[in-house]
Amino acid sequence: MSTSESSLPQTLPRTGAGRPGNPAPRTGPARRRSRARRALTSPIAYLFVAPAIAIFGIWTIFPTLYTFRVSTFDWNQLNPAMSEFIGLGNYRDMLSGSTNPSFWQTFGVSCYFVIANVVVGTILALLLALLVRRGSKLMAAARTSFFLAYIAPGVATALIWLWIFNPRFGLANGVLSLLHLPVIDWLGDSRYAMLSIIVYSVWHEVGFLVLVFVGGLMTTSGELSEAAKVDGANPWQEFSRVTLPQLIPYVAFVVIISSISSLQAFTQFFVLTGGGPGYSTSTIGFQLYQQAFVLGNTGYGAALAVVLFLITLVLSIIQLRISARLSR
Amino acid sequence: MSSTSTTLRNSTGEEIPRRRRRPRPVQRVLSVLAVLAALAFLFPLLWTLYTSISSPDDVYTLPPRIRPPGEWGHYVEAAAQNYARAWAAAPWPRYFANTVFIAVCVVALTLLTGLLAAFAFARMRFRGRGVLFLLVMSVMMVPQTVLLVPNFLLAQKMGLYDTYAIQILPWGASVFGIFLLRQFFQTLPAEIFEAAELDGAGPVRMLAQVAGPLAVPTMILVGLNAFMGSWNSFVWPYFMTKSDQLRPIEVGLQTFQSENGNDWTGMSAAVVFTTIPVILLFLFLQKYFVRGAFSTDGAVRG
Numbered sequence: 001m002s003t004s005e006s007s008l009p010q011t012l013p014r015t016g017a018g019r020p021g022n023p024a025p026r027t028g029p030a031r032r033r034s035r036a037r038r039a040l041t042s043p044i045a046y047l048f049v050a051p052a053i054a055i056f057g058i059w060t061i062f063p064t065l066y067t068f069r070v071s072t073f074d075w076n077q078l079n080p081a082m083s084e085f086i087g088l089g090n091y092r093d094m095l096s097g098s099t100n101p102s103f104w105q106t107f108g109v110s111c112y113f114v115i116a117n118v119v120v121g122t123i124l125a126l127l128l129a130l131l132v133r134r135g136s137k138l139m140a141a142a143r144t145s146f147f148l149a150y151i152a153p154g155v156a157t158a159l160i161w162l163w164i165f166n167p168r169f170g171l172a173n174g175v176l177s178l179l180h181l182p183v184i185d186w187l188g189d190s191r192y193a194m195l196s197i198i199v200y201s202v203w204h205e206v207g208f209l210v211l212v213f214v215g216g217l218m219t220t221s222g223e224l225s226e227a228a229k230v231d232g233a234n235p236w237q238e239f240s241r242v243t244l245p246q247l248i249p250y251v252a253f254v255v256i257i258s259s260i261s262s263l264q265a266f267t268q269f270f271v272l273t274g275g276g277p278g279y280s281t282s283t284i285g286f287q288l289y290q291q292a293f294v295l296g297n298t299g300y301g302a303a304l305a306v307v308l309f310l311i312t313l314v315l316s317i318i319q320l321r322i323s324a325r326l327s328r
Numbered sequence: 329m330s331s332t333s334t335t336l337r338n339s340t341g342e343e344i345p346r347r348r349r350r351p352r353p354v355q356r357v358l359s360v361l362a363v364l365a366a367l368a369f370l371f372p373l374l375w376t377l378y379t380s381i382s383s384p385d386d387v388y389t390l391p392p393r394i395r396p397p398g399e400w401g402h403y404v405e406a407a408a409q410n411y412a413r414a415w416a417a418a419p420w421p422r423y424f425a426n427t428v429f430i431a432v433c434v435v436a437l438t439l440l441t442g443l444l445a446a447f448a449f450a451r452m453r454f455r456g457r458g459v460l461f462l463l464v465m466s467v468m469m470v471p472q473t474v475l476l477v478p479n480f481l482l483a484q485k486m487g488l489y490d491t492y493a494i495q496i497l498p499w500g501a502s503v504f505g506i507f508l509l510r511q512f513f514q515t516l517p518a519e520i521f522e523a524a525e526l527d528g529a530g531p532v533r534m535l536a537q538v539a540g541p542l543a544v545p546t547m548i549l550v551g552l553n554a555f556m557g558s559w560n561s562f563v564w565p566y567f568m569t570k571s572d573q574l575r576p577i578e579v580g581l582q583t584f585q586s587e588n589g590n591d592w593t594g595m596s597a598a599v600v601f602t603t604i605p606v607i608l609l610f611l612f613l614q615k616y617f618v619r620g621a622f623s624t625d626g627a628v629r630g
Contacts, residue, residue, distance in 0.1 A: 039530055051445070051500075052442070052444070055497065056503075059498035060467045131365060149370075155582050159595060168388075169592070171392075207369070288473060302477050308471065309474040
């Protein structure tokens with residue numbers, strides 16, 4: 001992450017024309033001199049922002065702080081008053097790896113999932129975006145079908161793949177048996193379970209990333225590409241030396257947002273593997289629920305939430321910096 | 329290739345060099361690849377549709393059986409059985425009603441809180457505006473996963489566990505919505521508000537009668553995003569509720585699967601009839617989603 005961040009200052013300003021989202025408003029001095037001043041300086045403004053701030057305060061800001069507090073307790077779910085303050089005890093258990101499964105194991109599983117999901121997702125999204133970037137009806141239909149997989153709900157799509165990965169009658173094994181290959185217990189074999197989940201996750205999420213890249217490609221300079229072609233560059237040279245450098249901010253954006261969403265992933269683990277077999281698909285995101293809601297280790301679950309929050313915070317800050325650059 | 333229609337001429341009649349255009353065969357290959365990629369992505373959805381109209385005998389076998397046109401009556405029969413069986417196995421009308429009710433409330437609240445806050449942040453001057461806006465934006469950095477444990481504990485404390493309220497209120501404001509509406513309000517010319525003030529309008533009337541009506545397209549985008557996020561949500565209602573009478577469709581679908589684990593044709597039917605509304609909504613209102621897709625909040629709720 002740090003490398004992509006440090007390279008931003010040189011690469012980003014050149015592509016300032018492109019931005020995902022709506023056109024940024026120009027708030028110039030003209031606006032500030034507006035004469036509709038009296039009505040719009042009314043203290044009613046506080047009443048206007050109050051409902052939103054109240055909802056965020058009650059359901060996001062306070063609970064976030066409360067998570068920190070719960071994470072310092074050996075929380076008693078049946079009778080919270082009986083909870084015992086243990087300071088950093090949950091974090092000590094976490095770092096020493098004495099929980100079951102150990103934190104470091106779930107951390108490793110998370111890294112495997114996030115890195116594979118992000119790398120495969122980003123590359124595939126870029127390839128698909130290059131393929132369907134043009135404005136024809138056919139390409140628009142192709143983009144729609146990628147996006148359809150993204151818009152379809154998580155439980156429904158995970159169930160679809162549960163059926164595809166079914167060891168006896170699933171389509172995945174149908175393909176293997178057609179090719180005369182030995183069949184695989186996709187979700188029940190710890191060597192393949194995570195791989196299967198990654199296949200599902202990439203399928204489910206890549207349509208959104210394709211859209212970001214198509215948006216990015218629309219901002220790249222067609223003239224530069226034409227000039228490169230006229231100078232005799234082959235398509236690969238044109239892509240790697242002309243188009244890709246202009247897309248770097250979009251690549252960074254996609255990497256960060258898909259890292260954040262991969263870290264939070266829960267539904268596919270819940271539906272497809274339940275974190276198993278063994279703990280081979282127990283990510284931090286999955287263990288958090290497991291510990292807090294199934295095993296009753298609420299304090300430890302909260303400590304995992306804090307860790308997840310801190311990682312997300314760092315990624316979000318990087319993302320905000322990228323977005324700020326993009327919207328220039 | 330020799331036909332004149334493929335050679336392009338510029339305004340003075342000179343032939344434009346071929347290399348400036350992508351040669352046709354390459355376009356053909358790209359089109360074929362795009363179709364293949366699209367089919368690959370649609371295939372799991374189509375396969376579910378196919379499973380839902382097949383008899384178990386036809387799909388519980390490798391490779392699955394595909395019937396010749398003469399036997400297509402078989403599909404009709406199997407479909408009727410699968411859909412009827414799946415529909416009877418769970419309180420679907422209740423799940424649907426809950427989902428729609430929750431989603432509509434979430435959309436209404438999101439738009440109300442969003443319009444008010446966005447208008448104040450965009451057009452009004454008050455002490456602390458910058459700080460409060462930063463506070464709102466910072467909310468985006470807290471993922472739902474982190475919020476679930478503390479909100480579960482707090483919901484129990486407040487007596488909101490297993491209610492509609494816990495499924496609606498926490499989602500009644502959207503950072504994405506406030507951000508987009510604020511951006512829109514900032515683009516409006518100051519003159520229309522000056523004119524409104526001359527007519528004696530206060531901020532409430534300016535929002536309700538001047539700025540609000542102009543913001544309808546942005547409101548549709550924000551509302552749709554909230555609607556889809558609510559409709560597709562699973563994790564939150566799953567842990568925050570326990571009664572079937574209150575639960576939404578995705579939780580219902582998961583419950584159905586866990587109770588009818590080996591009925592794959594019935595499950596496929598349930599997947600189809602629970603997902604069709606979302607897909608239709610998407611196909612009809614596609615253009616709004618494409619704009620909304622750049623949000624990292626909303627539709628991706630899990």
